[in-house]
Amino acid sequence: MQKFDVIIIGGGFLGLSTAYQLSKMGVSTLLLEAGDIGGGTSASCSGRAQTCEGHLDPLNIQIIRDGLAKHETLEEELGATYDWRKIGLFLLIKSEELWNRWKERSAILTPAGIPTEVVDRNSLQAAEPHMNTANLLGAAYSIEGMLDPLKFSLAYAKAAQRNGAVIQGRSRVTGFEVQNQRITAVKTNDQTYYADKIAVMAGAWTSKVTELAGISVPVHHTHAEALVTERIPEMIFNNVELADFYETIHGKARAVAIGVHPQLNGTLDISEAVTMTDRLHKGVSAWGATSISKELIQLYPFLEKARIVRCWGRPTSFTPDEEPLIGWVPGLDNLFVATSLVITITTVPLLSEWMAMMLQGLTPPVSLAEYSPGRFQTA
Ligand SMILES: Cc1cc2nc3c(=O)[nH]c(=O)nc-3n(C[C@H](O)[C@H](O)[C@H](O)COP(=O)(O)OP(=O)(O)OC[C@H]3O[C@@H](n4cnc5c(N)ncnc54)[C@H](O)[C@@H]3O)c2cc1C
Numbered sequence: 445m446q447k448f449d450v451i452i453i454g455g456g457f458l459g460l461s462t463a464y465q466l467s468k469m470g471v472s473t474l475l476l477e478a479g480d481i482g483g484g485t486s487a488s489c490s491g492r493a494q495t496c497e498g499h500l501d502p503l504n505i506q507i508i509r510d511g512l513a514k515h516e517t518l519e520e521e522l523g524a525t526y527d528w529r530k531i532g533l534f535l536l537i538k539s540e541e542l543w544n545r546w547k548e549r550s551a552i553l554t555p556a557g558i559p560t561e562v563v564d565r566n567s568l569q570a571a572e573p574h575m576n577t578a579n580l581l582g583a584a585y586s587i588e589g590m591l592d593p594l595k596f597s598l599a600y601a602k603a604a605q606r607n608g609a610v611i612q613g614r615s616r617v618t619g620f621e622v623q624n625q626r627i628t629a630v631k632t633n634d635q636t637y638y639a640d641k642i643a644v645m646a647g648a649w650t651s652k653v654t655e656l657a658g659i660s661v662p663v664h665h666t667h668a669e670a671l672v673t674e675r676i677p678e679m680i681f682n683n684v685e686l687a688d689f690y691e692t693i694h695g696k697a698r699a700v701a702i703g704v705h706p707q708l709n710g711t712l713d714i715s716e717a718v719t720m721t722d723r724l725h726k727g728v729s730a731w732g733a734t735s736i737s738k739e740l741i742q743l744y745p746f747l748e749k750a751r752i753v754r755c756w757g758r759p760t761s762f763t764p765d766e767e768p769l770i771g772w773v774p775g776l777d778n779l780f781v782a783t784s785l786v787i788t789i790t791t792v793p794l795l796s797e798w799m800a801m802m803l804q805g806l807t808p809p810v811s812l813a814e815y816s817p818g819r820f821q822t823a
Contacts, residue, residue: 448474448610450803451630451639453617453653454646456486457593457792458782458799460600460611462645464522465800467607474637475609476630478616482597484647485758490670490705490713491596492683493589493790496533496560499767500552503814507791509557514793515589523606524599527592527708532682534568534583535689542687546584553586560586574679574746584687590705591789620657625777627657641803643780648724648759650769650783659775662820663783665724665759666693668716669732674751675710680744682706690766693718698731702739711753714740728755762786764820770799771816781817 452459455477466473498504550560564582601611621629630637646653648665684704692701703715717732733755761784773779798808
């Protein structure tokens with residue numbers, strides 16, 4: 445009988461970090477991942493621990509500020525390096541409306557412990573001498589974190605395993621047994637597992653997994669394509685994104701929001717071409733690579749001859765109100781769900797501690813009720 449206290453479904457940042465926290469508490473934990481560890485969206489992301497781009501309500505500001513602080517000692521705690529470092533971030537501003545909006549955001553973020561300022565075009569040009577700033581008024585500037593997302597995923601997986609958690613890749617969940625409003629068993633193609641509590645942390649695949657238990661959660665996704673260049677001389681010094689990233693991509697059939705992230709090995713991670721689609725897949729398109737390249741060369745003309753080494757695509761989940769989904773699912777007594785953190789890498793070290801507490805029936809130091817799945821229930 446393969447019985448555990450908690451079964452987690454999904455081996456991305458959320459599932460792995462929560463498995464680690466549970467195992468640290470002495471809770472017997474099994475994590476089932478359909479493919480490779482981190483092989484969903486997590487290990488393929490840009491690795492940014494974002495700071496100034498989240499929602500401005502007190503809970504979001506707190507989890508960003510305190511989550512970021514956790515990273516400072518996390519490599520030591522997990523006993524593995526994941527190339528944690530700090531880097532400047534410029535969010536490019538093209539319009540007066542955006543300039544004013546970021547002035548207002550900075551006035552809230554800075555005193556709340558997330559220093560952010562708006563700088564003019566001359567200052568931006570001085571910091572990024574090879575950028576074409578012709579169409580820009582300036583940028584919002586902040587400091588953020590960077591890490592290697594595959595190493596980060598594996599650091600959590602290995603630390604959880606050292607604490608006794610069972611982390612199982614190539615184990616797709618194909619069904620559940622449900623009795624008296626409880627999930628009593630979790631099935632893969634060739635095994636059946638039992639646990640008191642089930643946590644679905646399956647990213648963009650979350651609603652597909654909960655549907656196997658007859659439960660619908662409003663988790664949607666967009667499909668994002670990204671690419672990496674060959675090594676280039678050190679001519680880009682900060683992360684660069686659009687100040688209106690979310691408006692640029694959301695609600696559009698397809699759109700490019702250029703993001704440029706210099707890597708430790710001298711390559712550039714370039715994101716992202718976004719498509720609205722119902723299909724969950726990991727594919728790339730000619731449109732994606734060419735549209736990203738066009739925007740990139742517009743911003744950094746010296747990259748015209750840089751070679752693309754690899755392109756990839758992954759789904760990113762979001763909820764109807766674009767807030768995280770965390771908590772017990774109405775309709776079943778032992779089903780927990782967590783996905784769509786919005787600012788994931790920064791907040792996951794802190795939120796995973798709190799999610800592990802909730803899975804143990806404990807109350808986290810700060811209520812996550814506003815992220816509860818129950819908020820989407822109609823009367
Ligand atoms: C191009 C790109 C760049 C990004 N950059 C950043 C960034 O810089 N910073 C940041 O914070 N966020 C970034 N994101 C978003 C970030 O990657 C996601 O928020 C994060 O990876 C989600 O983690 P997760 O654990 O919820 O989901 P995932 O990493 O997708 O993990 C869910 C796992 O569930 C597994 N699964 C699905 N179905 C089943 C099943 N039936 N049985 C078992 N397992 C199953 C999947 O295989 C998957 O591995 C980026 C996203 C993209 C696409």
